[in-house]
Amino acid sequence: MSKISDPTVFATGYGNLETNTDASASTSRSRMNPNQASRRIIGSFYSALLQLGKYDLNHLPMQDYPTWARRVVHAERKRRKDKGVEMPTRSERRNILDFGEGIISQPNGDQQGSVGDDQQQLTKQKKGKAPKPTPEEFDGEYLHTYVIDEVTYDVVYDKTLSRTDGTLTKRNSNVWGHFVCKTEDCGERKWDSSVIATNLRFCRPRKAYKVTLHAQKCNQCEQYAEPIVEVTTLVKRVVYVLDLWMGFRAKEPRKDKEIKSDGPHDTERCHGCEVNECPYAERE
Ligand SMILES: [Zn+2]
Ligand SMILES: [Zn+2]
Known part of the structure; x- marks a missing residue:
């Protein structure tokens, strides 16, 4: 172990x-x-x-x-x-x-x-076909086994839920975590971020959801780097919002979700900002 x-x-x-x-x-x-x-x-x-x-x-x-x-x-x-x-x-x-x-x-x-x-x-x-890597965003399907352990109702994961589907319920959140740039030039350059943009989409009729984690560009080589978040924190966040949408929980006052206004969020390099799925961009 x-x-x-x-x-x-x-x-x-x-x-x-x-x-x-x-x-x-x-x-x-x-x-x-x-x-x-x-x-x-x-x-x-x-x-x-x-x-x-x-x-x-x-x-x-x-x-x-x-x-x-x-x-x-x-x-x-x-x-x-x-x-x-x-x-x-x-x-x-x-x-x-x-x-x-x-x-x-x-x-x-x-x-x-x-x-x-x-x-x-x-x-x-x-x-039979290798899915194309999407370097600017990552699907959060690996969270699903944790999510179904936490929720008290049936939900399914559907990675095909589309950003442009206007019928879906959506929510952007920021989570703490870090990025690792693995290009040859940068090796394993790492930086922390308090605003890793994540997006939750939910199809109410089918009780299907999808989580997207957005990458950020490395400020040395300008290539996208994968966001690494703490699974338990993100799962908690996802379950909280799903509970709200499913009517299993009343809204609580936001505590940890406040984004520090002086936080240096690199909107130029955040893919969430680019596609309007970053809570930081929402504030403006
Ligand atoms: Zn880099
Ligand atoms: Zn952003």
Whole structure:
């Protein structure tokens, strides 16, 4: 457990997590960009996850993990929810690794029944094609397994809910977190932000929602960098707003949501500001 919660395992290899260590593999790993994991690394990571009990699986430091690792954790949590604690079948394992690698867009495409037929159709079409990375914004599907643990009603995650759909209920929020620029020039340049723009969309009739996290441009290389937020904080925020919209909670006075007026928010480089999904931009 302690080893898997150490994010450096992503950069330095999994030799110590594996029963079968492979010297040549760890050499190539150490040179890798941790965000672009090979199938072998994803597989090793998944094998390590399978050793974890439910509690440990639900308390991983997700905020320190690269996107592929969060996808694998999300998929495994979902699998255990659906299938219980048995070990995965060969095809389940393949699906989860495909999902981690970004080859398919759903961890278990056939289990999205509650989302409706249209969504299923879409999932099938997308299968086999690697989804294009969207460097300026990130989908928050990995939050869903946490959200459904917190809410007392049925909600589904639908990553196709569109920004331009006027029928959806929407809310922008800021969360604390940091950005990491991983371009070759910047290495792992990191900066904190109190205004990471997030957007929540909700389709009331279908009880479907989607969370978008907006990237910010690095002020050294002007490339977008991925926002890293604390999962529990963002989940709390999402659940609070969903509760309000579902009529399960009365509005509370905002406390932590106030944005400091003197906060140096770099609106020029915030993708949320660009697409009007940043609470900072809303104030003006
Ligand atoms: Zn940079
Ligand atoms: Zn902004």
